[in-house]
Amino acid sequence: MLVKTYGSAVYGIHATTITIEVNVFPGVRFSLVGLPDNAVKESQQRIDSALREVGYKIPGKKIIINMAPADIRKEGSAYDLPLAIGILTATEQINCEVLGNYIIMGELSLDGSLVPIKGVLPMAIQAREEGFEGLILPKANAREAAVVDKLKVIGADNIKEVIEFLKGDLVIPPTEVDTRAEFYAHLNNFPHDFADVKGQENVKRALEIAAAGGHNIIMIGPPGAGKTMLAKRISGILPPLTLQEALETTKIHSVAGTLEKNSALMTQRPFRSPHHTISDVALVGGGTFPMPGEISLAHNGVLFLDELPEFRRTVLEVMRQPLEDRTITISRAKCTIEYPASTMLIASMNPCPCGYYNHPDKDCLCGPGMVQKYLSKISGPLLDRIDIHIEVVPVSFDKISDQRLSEKSELVRLRVEKARQVQEKRFEEHDGVHCNAQMSSKLLRKHCLPNEEGNQLLKTAMEKVGLSARAYDRILKVSRTIADLEGSENIETDHLAEAIQYRSLDRDGWGG
Incomplete structure (x- = not known):
């Protein structure tokens, strides 16, 4: 008896x-064809054990299973459940009249219970688009x-429940989630607040500008100055995710398997902080079976x-293209996969190997040329994609011991949201441009x-302060964001002056 069940394979997102x-x-042979990988081929043993636990078995007959399209590689153990249901139906151990109405996916344990799988959200979207009932x-x-929405989602704990549901002997209520209620319920839950940060007003101002314009930023300062503490708090001042952004972000994390158990929707902007020992592939994505990297997870x-x-x-060099194009393209012999990578880069560093170059109280122990050698580890093209450079100075004891709270993140966030609304209106006719950092040269002009007067100031900065030519566009973008924060239609001289201050690493002689 020929039976068809339906599963789903995820490629990219x-x-x-x-x-x-x-x-x-x-006969007595089990054949599985259609480019299955080893995890799929091993499913026979898992299926056999799981079925025996619930009173069924793989009969001693010749069973041929084809996974179509046969030219697409099938990966992972999530096909255990549809394969098992297909075998039971084809061998007439069960009768499932509604089998063709559902996409079925799930990994089986040896006792018949179902193990969580990756990539469920893209599968659900595809099932709805192709007209499946559930x-x-x-x-x-x-x-x-x-x-x-408009898709019946049946969650089961084990294969026995699935069999009884398909036979009509068990009613499993569809799982329902009010997407908008779920989205708005956790929208403003942030564990870190700017109010906890003592001093560092100039750095907080730079981070506010970076958040308002979507600018990449690098913080340079000695150990313990608060760089990491400040970076962790920027999520609390970024504009909230839109529902479309939340779905897109959730889809990526669903594919990567990084969603929390029983979670529905990501409602906060991701904050990814990989260790410096990370590999190229782990950062940008790829591998034997391509998966999204840290830059896509962000x-x-x-x-x-x-x-x-x-x-x-x-x-660091593999980040150059995705930071500019905001997508990652992974090419293999038989497929090309594209992952979105529109992220805001925040970087921090010590000014030198010992960490105390330009420190107000401690002497730098680095020899001649070591500071410049240390800074040269960051290439010019990568630095070119970082709009704001800010120096972080250690906080004095008086400010650390001050019990008064600083400005709360939610107040800063209101200003950032207002500036972003101005930018959304400005770029509403330009697809893919949502903030000042994404402006092309044409939009910049x-x-x-x-x-x-502003032009003269820029000229003076270029000539006397030693700013490089590549800093010119970045200064204009940042000054545009500063003007937006102040509600100014035009870029004034003071906006340019502040933007020029945020180009520390472009100055001649910085770092010796």
């Missing part, structure tokens, strides 16, 4: 429906899939690279024209 054809003949999957993944959020010069040079 999109899913493809897989038709699992099971046919039974006289999706049957492990209960731990049900809330994640239920974010997709999509619509923040990628924090602490101790930037300690990262390997090759790791249109929206960032300084007056004559």
Whole structure:
């Protein structure tokens, strides 16, 4: 008897429906074809044990299973459940009239229980688009899939429940999630607040500008000055995710398997902080079976690279293209996968190997040329993609011991949101441009024209302070954001003056 069940395969952040054809003949052979990987091939032993636990078995017959399209590689153990249901139906151990209405996915334990799987959200979206009635999957993944409306999501704890549901002997209520209520319920829950930071007003101002314009920023300062503490608090002042951004971000984390158990929707911008020993592939994505890297997991959020010069040079260089294009393209012999990577880069570093160059109280122990050698680990092209450079100075005892709270993150966030609204309106006719940091040269010439006095100030900065030519565009973008924060339609001289201050690493002679 020929039976068809339906599963799903995830490539990149999109899913493809897989038709699992099971046919039974006289004989004693189990054949699985259609480019399955080792995890899929090993499913026979898991299925056999799971079925025996619930009173069924793989009969001693010739069973041929084809996973179509046969030219697409099938990966992972999530096909255990549809394969098992297909075998039971094809061997007439159960009768499932509604089998063709559902996408079925799930990994089986030897006792028949269902183990959570990755990539459920893209599968649910694809199932709805192709007109399937519902999706049957492990209960731990049900809330994640239920974010997709107009789709019946059936969560089961074990294969016995799935069998009884398909036979009509058990009613499993579909899992339902009010997506908007879920989204807005946790929108403003942040563990860190700017009010906890003592002093560092100039750095907080720079971070506010970076958040308002989506600018990349690097903080340079000695150990213990508060660089990491400040970076962790920037999520609290970024504009909240839109519902579309939340779905897009959740989809990436669903594919990577980084969503929390029984979670439904990511409601806060991601904050990723990889260790400096990270590999190229782990940062940008890829591998034998391509998966999103840290820069994609930080999509619509923040990628924090602490101790930037300690990262390997090759790791830093692979970031150059995605920071500019805001996408990652991974090419393999038989496929090309694209992951989104629109992230805000925050980096921190010591000014020298010992960490005390330019320290107000401690002497630098580094020899001649060591400071410049240390800074040169960061290439010019990468530095070119960082708009704001800010020096972080240690906080005095008086400020540390002051019990008064600083300005709360929610107040800063209101100003940032107001500035972002101005930018959204400004770029509403330009697809893919949502903030000042994303402006092209053409948009820069249109929206960032300084007056004559401002031009003279820029000229003086270029000639006397020693700013490089590549800093010119960055200064204009940052000054445009400063003007937006102040509600100014034009870029004034004081906006340019403040933006020029945020180019520390472009100055001639910085670092010796």
